[in-house]
Amino acid sequence: xxEMIMREAIKKALEESLENDxxxxxxxxxIGEYGGAYAVTDGLLKKFGSNRIKDTPISEATFIGAxxxxxxxxxxPVVELMSISFSLVGFDQIVNMAGNLRYMSGGQISxxxxxxxxxxxxxxxxxxxxxxxETWLAEVPGIYCVCPSNPKDALGLLRxxxxxxxxxxxxxxxxxxxxxxxxxxxxxxxxxGSANIVKEGNDITIMSYGAGMxxxxxxxxxxxxxxxxxxxxxxxxxxxxxxxxIEESIKKTNKLVAIDTSRKxxxxxxxxxxxxxxxxxxxxxxxxxxxxxEDVPWPYNKDLENAAYPxxxxxxxxxxxxxxx
Amino acid sequence: xxxxxxxxNKKNIKNQKSSLEKTExxxxxxxxxxxxxxxxxxxxxxxxxxxxxxxxxxxxxxxxAVGSISCLNNKDYIVTHYRDHGHALARGLDVNRTMAxxxxxxxxxxxxxxxxxxxxxxARKFMGGHAIVGAQFPLAAxxxxxxxxxxxxxxxxxxxxxxxxxxxxxxxxxxxxxxxKLPILFILENNKYxxxxxxxxxxxxxxxxxxxxSTYDIPASQVNGMDVLAVKEATKLAVDKIRKEGGPSYLxxxxxRFVGHSLADGQKYRKSEEVKFWERxxxxxxxxxxxxxxxxxxxxxxxxxxxxxxEEIQNSVDFATSSENPEKSELNEDIYEMQD
Ligand SMILES: Cc1ncc(C[n+]2csc(CCOP(=O)(O)OP(=O)(O)O)c2C)c(N)n1
Ligand SMILES: [Mg+2]
Numbered sequence: 001x002x003e004m005i006m007r008e009a010i011k012k013a014l015e016e017s018l019e020n021d022x023x024x025x026x027x028x029x030x031i032g033e034y035g036g037a038y039a040v041t042d043g044l045l046k047k048f049g050s051n052r053i054k055d056t057p058i059s060e061a062t063f064i065g066a067x068x069x070x071x072x073x074x075x076x077p078v079v080e081l082m083s084i085s086f087s088l089v090g091f092d093q094i095v096n097m098a099g100n101l102r103y104m105s106g107g108q109i110s111x112x113x114x115x116x117x118x119x120x121x122x123x124x125x126x127x128x129x130x131x132x133x134e135t136w137l138a139e140v141p142g143i144y145c146v147c148p149s150n151p152k153d154a155l156g157l158l159r160x161x162x163x164x165x166x167x168x169x170x171x172x173x174x175x176x177x178x179x180x181x182x183x184x185x186x187x188x189x190x191x192x193g194s195a196n197i198v199k200e201g202n203d204i205t206i207m208s209y210g211a212g213m214x215x216x217x218x219x220x221x222x223x224x225x226x227x228x229x230x231x232x233x234x235x236x237x238x239x240x241x242x243x244x245x246i247e248e249s250i251k252k253t254n255k256l257v258a259i260d261t262s263r264k265x266x267x268x269x270x271x272x273x274x275x276x277x278x279x280x281x282x283x284x285x286x287x288x289x290x291x292x293x294e295d296v297p298w299p300y301n302k303d304l305e306n307a308a309y310p311x312x313x314x315x316x317x318x319x320x321x322x323x324x325x
Numbered sequence: 326x327x328x329x330x331x332x333x334n335k336k337n338i339k340n341q342k343s344s345l346e347k348t349e350x351x352x353x354x355x356x357x358x359x360x361x362x363x364x365x366x367x368x369x370x371x372x373x374x375x376x377x378x379x380x381x382x383x384x385x386x387x388x389x390a391v392g393s394i395s396c397l398n399n400k401d402y403i404v405t406h407y408r409d410h411g412h413a414l415a416r417g418l419d420v421n422r423t424m425a426x427x428x429x430x431x432x433x434x435x436x437x438x439x440x441x442x443x444x445x446x447x448a449r450k451f452m453g454g455h456a457i458v459g460a461q462f463p464l465a466a467x468x469x470x471x472x473x474x475x476x477x478x479x480x481x482x483x484x485x486x487x488x489x490x491x492x493x494x495x496x497x498x499x500x501x502x503x504x505x506k507l508p509i510l511f512i513l514e515n516n517k518y519x520x521x522x523x524x525x526x527x528x529x530x531x532x533x534x535x536x537x538x539s540t541y542d543i544p545a546s547q548v549n550g551m552d553v554l555a556v557k558e559a560t561k562l563a564v565d566k567i568r569k570e571g572g573p574s575y576l577x578x579x580x581x582r583f584v585g586h587s588l589a590d591g592q593k594y595r596k597s598e599e600v601k602f603w604e605r606x607x608x609x610x611x612x613x614x615x616x617x618x619x620x621x622x623x624x625x626x627x628x629x630x631x632x633x634x635x636e637e638i639q640n641s642v643d644f645a646t647s648s649e650n651p652e653k654s655e656l657n658e659d660i661y662e663m664q665d
Contacts, residue, residue, distance in 0.1 A: 033521055034522070034593070034594055035593070058458045058489060059491045059492060061493055089492070124440065125440075125442075126442060127438075128456045128457050129456055296657060296660055297438075299437070300377075300378060300440030301430075301437035301440075302429060303650045303653070304437070304650075304651060307653050
């Protein structure tokens with residue numbers, strides 16, 4: 001094991017892929033000379049040259065689309081967006097092209113590409129820059145969608161994503177780029193669609209993904225103080241969703257809390273919760289608690305942003321009111 | 326070698342200089358100095374943690390906003406991008422409320438909900454601060470359509486950066502403005518970089534943008550964006566033409582930001598010599614020097630202006646500091662306009 005921060009783990013996966021597969025190339029705004037808006041690709045231009053580390057103009061629709069075209073012709077592009085909010089500029093390309101090409105062509109065309117993008121609120125960037133569109137993109141058939149919460153998962157998931165022959169949205173919680181974690185020395189991969197039981201427990205299952213896992217950590221500390229044993233589940237993958245792992249956990253604890261740091265209305269947890277009720281209602285002792293961000297545009301002011309963001313206090317309060325009373 | 330166009334520009338400037346009233350010239354200077362001081366105060370308060378999020382400063386580009394916006398009247402709309410403090414102040418947005426917005430306070434322009442990148446004041450037809458690169462172009466087209474449709478006599482000024490010209494919305498809006506003859510003045514602030522990308526790396530067609538605009542049948546010219554009087558003159562020509570004949574125009578201002586893209590930028594992508602070269606053309610230094618040497622103003626008058634502006638900025642920081650945060654209930658306000 002060695003300690004690594006999230007940013008380094010992502011970079012490691014990129015570097016390995018560039019070394020091992022000549023068809024891998026990276027494109028995005030200011031990823032070369034500037035080193036990337038969040039410094040993930042810092043140094044890669046020097047090492048791999050401008051043929052493989054391609055700075056793009058500010059033209060998201062076009063360079064996402066160009067990534068799709070390059071993938072259709074046999075390359076493995078990794079496209080970086082400065083923010084998942086900017087995916088909106090290229091949404092048609094992502095949904096209609098990356099998502100639909102294979103199906104519309106009756107399986108003739110493959111799009112082996114990864115779109116990496118920082119996601120999430122929490123640093124007062126205001127309404128246009130704080131959104132979490134992985135929850136929208138997770139709905140699109142034909143595209144996979146993952147979001148790691150720690151360096152180990154980031155490395156393992158990005159390795160698999162780049163090798164996958166389908167388009168993968170790789171959402172990176174912007175709040176976590178500097179967060180540390182243990183990473184195995186030996187090579188490993190993490191399959192898409194596999195959730196992770198971060199901690200086993202018997203009384204209650206709490207699940208989230210990405211930045212939501214930090215909230216769960218706080219919640220868990222408070223529950224432990226009251227001798228409540230929580231099972232902590234990190235989805236890691238929003239499409240496909242690992243219902244098997246969720247099922248096993250629910251069968252053990254019979255109680256479920258779902259936390260989402262994106263807006264609650266129409267978020268990924270809305271989908272999960274309704275599917276879980278369809279499939280596993282008999283195993284549940286009470287209502288599934290769902291907590292997400294408030295259904296408002298993200299405010300700039302810190303107090304308001306905090307109020308919009310799901311806090312561990314809000315989660316605890318709901319758990320006691322609705323599940324443990 | 327100066328091009329013919331530049332020579333002609335210079336002549337115009339000379340005439341302009343003599344025809345402008347002293348008070349007008351002093352006001353141009355005062356506004357530029359105000360913006361500079363405002364930005365310095367923002368930087369200081371960013372370091373202190375009072376201003377958060379992404380902060381993009383306008384330092385170096387003051388002459389562009391001040392010169393151009395001085396040609397507008399209260400029927401005219403302005404839209405711009407996230408580097409918006411200069412445009413806001415030149416438009417006369419309240420300094421206290423603008424600073425308070427950056428502090429995220431209830432007394433801010435948007436009650437602290439918008440922040441630095443999203444400044445708005447609809448009473449002054451200042452329609453934002455837009456933080457998605459290229460987002461303001463279609464908005465400008467729509468505002469101009471309304472001016473045209475309602476025959477208000479107003480026009481729209483759309484500010485944007487060199488980097489944003491690579492978005493589809495730029496080209497699509499130029500085309501639409503041309504075929505619909507929309508009253509828009511497109512003002513490009515060509516500061517040679519979009520974040521860390523110099524234009525020679527990300528733009529086909531050389532370092533001049535205005536030449537490419539003929540494709541869209543839009544009259545276009547270029548001006549030294551470090552010269553406030555030149556910007557004013559060039560804007561006035563364009564604005565007069567739009568008001569008289571309708572249809573869009575395009576003005577490219579050659580300018581430079583003396584500081585990083587945002588406060589998180591180490592500026593590895595450019596040499597300090599280049600920054601120094603442009604700093605020597607600092608309008609905040611050069612313009613008052615010229616005012617003094619031309620006998621329009623003396624040092625004492627200049628000092629008085631500077632002193633007053635510094636007090637105004639200090640007051641705005643005090644105002645922002647002592648203002649309250651918005652109430653929690655504000656979180657759910659302003660999402661929809663309520664109707665019976
Ligand atoms: C759609 C979109 N892509 C990328 C960004 C990130 N970004 C913000 S400003 C900027 C550079 C813009 O440069 P330019 O238009 O020249 O304006 P300047 O900053 O020089 O004033 C970039 C890439 C964004 N905000 N929106
Ligand atoms: Mg620029």
